[in-house]
Amino acid sequence: MTDNTLIIESLTLMGIGMGIVFGFLLLLVGILRTMSWVAGRLLPMPPAPDPVPPVLTPSTHGSGDTAGSDDLIAVIAAAVARYRTRP
Amino acid sequence: MTDNTLIIESLTLMGIGMGIVFGFLLLLVGILRTMSWVAGRLLPMPPAPDPVPPVLTPSTHGSGDTAGSDDLIAVIAAAVARYRTRP
Amino acid sequence: MTDNTLIIESLTLMGIGMGIVFGFLLLLVGILRTMSWVAGRLLPMPPAPDPVPPVLTPSTHGSGDTAGSDDLIAVIAAAVARYRTRP
Amino acid sequence: MEELLKLWQSMGIANLEWGQALMMAVGCGLIYLAIAKKFEPLLLVPIGFGALLSNIPVAGIGGPDGMIGQIYAVGVETGIFPLLIFMGVGALTDFGALIARPSTLLLGAAAQFGIFATLIGAVALNFLPGFDFTLQDASAIAIIGGADGPTAIFLASRLAPDLLGAIAVAAYSYMALVPIIQPPIMRALTTKKERAVVMQQLRPVSQLERILFPFVVLLLCAMLLPSAAPLIGMLMLGNLLRECGVVERLSRAAQNEIINIVTIMLGLAVGSKLSADKFLALETLGILVLGAAAFCIGTAAGVLMGKVMYRVTGGKVNPLIGAAGVSAVPMAARVVNRVGLEEDHHNFLLMHAMGPNVAGVIGSAVAAGVLLALTGN
Amino acid sequence: MEELLKLWQSMGIANLEWGQALMMAVGCGLIYLAIAKKFEPLLLVPIGFGALLSNIPVAGIGGPDGMIGQIYAVGVETGIFPLLIFMGVGALTDFGALIARPSTLLLGAAAQFGIFATLIGAVALNFLPGFDFTLQDASAIAIIGGADGPTAIFLASRLAPDLLGAIAVAAYSYMALVPIIQPPIMRALTTKKERAVVMQQLRPVSQLERILFPFVVLLLCAMLLPSAAPLIGMLMLGNLLRECGVVERLSRAAQNEIINIVTIMLGLAVGSKLSADKFLALETLGILVLGAAAFCIGTAAGVLMGKVMYRVTGGKVNPLIGAAGVSAVPMAARVVNRVGLEEDHHNFLLMHAMGPNVAGVIGSAVAAGVLLALTGN
Amino acid sequence: MEELLKLWQSMGIANLEWGQALMMAVGCGLIYLAIAKKFEPLLLVPIGFGALLSNIPVAGIGGPDGMIGQIYAVGVETGIFPLLIFMGVGALTDFGALIARPSTLLLGAAAQFGIFATLIGAVALNFLPGFDFTLQDASAIAIIGGADGPTAIFLASRLAPDLLGAIAVAAYSYMALVPIIQPPIMRALTTKKERAVVMQQLRPVSQLERILFPFVVLLLCAMLLPSAAPLIGMLMLGNLLRECGVVERLSRAAQNEIINIVTIMLGLAVGSKLSADKFLALETLGILVLGAAAFCIGTAAGVLMGKVMYRVTGGKVNPLIGAAGVSAVPMAARVVNRVGLEEDHHNFLLMHAMGPNVAGVIGSAVAAGVLLALTGN
């Protein structure tokens, strides 16, 4: 590779590189805004990670959690089903 | 290996396995009781790990310990002797 | 190697060994004294590691340090020059 | 133009396979359970993140040259990581309750029935189409019933590395579900009177007994079941560091630095085994069902043995503490305490349940040794 | 007599090469800068000492059988050490300011222009006699402009291991020189009025946003640029450990034990690449000049983008904070704060500069991914 | 039936060899000495437990595929573990007393006579039937006289790996016995008047001297004796981290996390070398006898050199402090202090004995370098 080719290569690299960096971070700006909006909508509702300080003892789940075990199997069963039935 | 053989194998495994687990832990019950009894007999006497909280400075052994060095050699000499004179 | 050769070898080793150990540490005595003398001469002057307790925040160098960047390049340039022009 | 094509071809989205996307979702799901439901977060957060990283297309982070793949080779294939964690567990465990009342070891023994029953279940699944477990596979699955994460990972890495991901996930998930799985079984198998038994206080244990304990257990293991010696040995080393009182520095290192560092690495490495091909298979569903069964059977066996001891001792033993024999330290013991308090608000069973609870750790290590000796090669 | 000869031949002074002596002096120089001038001492002390040890004649400490050579093979060739440090950086970093005002990501993007401009500079140097950089070399050199030590080491170990020593030294040296390099550029490119802009306070960020953040960044990276996934992935793992609130132990391990231990090892290993043949070459001078240029250009690009945002937002953004986009966390943000205070004694820009500052970390990891994808093999 | 046979054959008790049983007893004996007699417990507890684990029949924990065997290969064969411990020792050691009075280095030099005298003793033992030490073996044994654990392990792992177990055990055991071995020799060789000498207070040492010290020592070592450079280098790196004042995090890591973690691993690995074939041999008895002789001769040589300095300085040096030259930091210095107090209840020699004490560490590293350079291959 001659030095001139290298220069051209590196100019291309610069164009593509800055393009991706800007593209990536611009996209991230949008996604982060969406995320914050979604989080703001979710937060008033009680579910998901409570803003309560982390409990020190492993939680002894109340009766509301009884579905946990089924959830786990259901979720993975669905995933397996989808995966196996893919075209 | 057919599935039926496997079932039989695993049944054997279960029998032997639970046998060993119970055997092992039953034996341990007996040995732990013996250990506690022995420890109880030893404790009133002064020797061996003192119940005193661990001293912070490396102990500066009193004159009573002077035999330490000889002990070490004696013990290992005996071990070597036994080992070398095995049938 | 017969045992006698070994004995002679080990006697030589002892001679050389104690010689080096003493030589090394004697030399070190001299060098350490020089070092302390030099350090004592340097200390009254302000430069180099201050005896001030280490600052917690990465220092924000005053204007006196502006030469830092040039220093770095200058020092390494000199080193490179010397290295490349060696006989 | 050529660069742009090269770039597009290097993008994740151009190479994303369906299974990878699903597995990344599974990874996120595990982290969700860990954070929101407090499912064993110390392990499930790194495992979930390991699954996420390892399923990123093109990057190959979990492959043989990737970071996590290399961590797996160094720490899990050699068996060193789970053993170091076991040392930490030993350094964190107080075996005093067990030493004070050795008979509770029988409860820890009975609860291992869950393991061997599951072994048969796994082999029986072969009659269904789509399952083809070898005896090694079945053994590795069965150990989930031991309710002991490091033991399960150690055994699975030796007998069925392909199933390691699913087995570890099942083991830790069910350990987290102990407070939900156990109480109904405990209530169903005991009478009101049995649950209300108040046990007599434990005698104090001397330091000499605490120091002799690791040797006694290790020597018995060495004589009868050397295949369990790495597990039992590291557990007892950790415990000796804790109890001997002269190596405070090392005890702290085992309880903190080592176990924390290794937990992150081990979690990532285990997560890298959560690949679509291995995890999104019918086998995984089988493993999850069998794992649940193992916990239920183990709990029941422990409680039933508790009832036997209740009879034999003339009502001095509360059968509920048998449920703690599955290990899952210290959660199973806490569950026993809670169910006991339902019956009598002043009956604290926690200390009494700690005996069978730590006995369960020894029991499942012994069971792992048996399986390794008889099915390993 | 024979022994004495053997002894003399084994002495360092009989085998000392000119270059080794110079490199030992360079090592001492780096340690001097670290201690007396507080130049990134955490890295430069071990790097300098590693150079000292590796250049001791005969001993071969940095060679393939030597201690440091083995540490290099295990930790740097595999890429594991810089990635573990990046995990620690993630666990130590508060991305709140970035989440509160995502637009500052653009400042972090602009500052990466320093990287790509340097890439061209490095290739252009080939027109001078004595320089012969490949595109890989040039890419590895360019990353110095990212002002991010672990990223630079990671990329250099992948693309140009021979230049690793010089690149790491340049990267950390210039990071330490940020307070000297940046202010004149910042003052030259901004008006008095711009520098005096008071920015509005940042909104508080919820824990849920903090927890979702690592996933969002990682998933975007996985989809678009998997070659950056190891770096971004470990950064985000560390951050998740920090923010999720349920794995305090692991977060502490990442922030302390792991990062401290690995820093010593990494420093020694990098120092072993400071050998006369590789370091005392014309290339090193080129690297140092290019590195300085990279920092200047990156700073200027950040500030200019700040001016664009100042216009677009109608004067709500102080363009100075653009300079923090080069990363060099947290020093660049402190410099911004200091230059801002020169104008208005009550205008504290520190928190506002933290957004572009941490954005710069992500930005240079992305740039590293691009370079790796397009010039790696 | 077949399973039962397989099981019986897999049992430890069916495979237990006489030697293994004895070595397990030796392991327990070492742990007993560590706990009950406080014999260097930080090392002897892990070494003893390593012996226990490695001699479990069938399990092969110390073998090439076993956990401890792998730890040995990674950490001891490469020499990395003892060097990391030496770094920690450097970070824990205050060389101030030595810098304030460099002449005490001569006491540290004299005490190394124990090493070289033992070398001759080891070779002379070959005249007895049953002994067949090579010059390498003899050198590795002789280093016990250095009273420095990591140095002994480092040298033995290089020159005579087969004897490593016995040498390490002897080194640490005698270090623990220093309070018993030294006082009679010290009393026998000194007069009442000499022992009562009150030394003049040490001058304060500046931070600059403390920072320059590691470089001075390392550079001298690099020029004269590069074979000692790994040992001296890591010792001085640790000390620089401690004294330079700008890398508090790294200093703490070297003094705690790294040294604690490595001590456990190193102990286990060394313990795995305590196998019946290697340890229950006549050689071991020879090593133990020679080790005791080495300590006695080293102590005597130190005290005699102390007497020389007493003469030369006109009675300003208390010859007792020469005994501290064997290293065994800080126990030997404490012993000097105690013997001094016997004579005069107000004469505290501790600080004065610290100089020769840390000089002994450097001295034995130098001696190790000589042995390595002249007998290594």
Ligand code: NA
């Ligand atoms: Na269990």
Ligand code: NA
């Ligand atoms: Na950056």
Ligand code: NA
């Ligand atoms: Na010594």
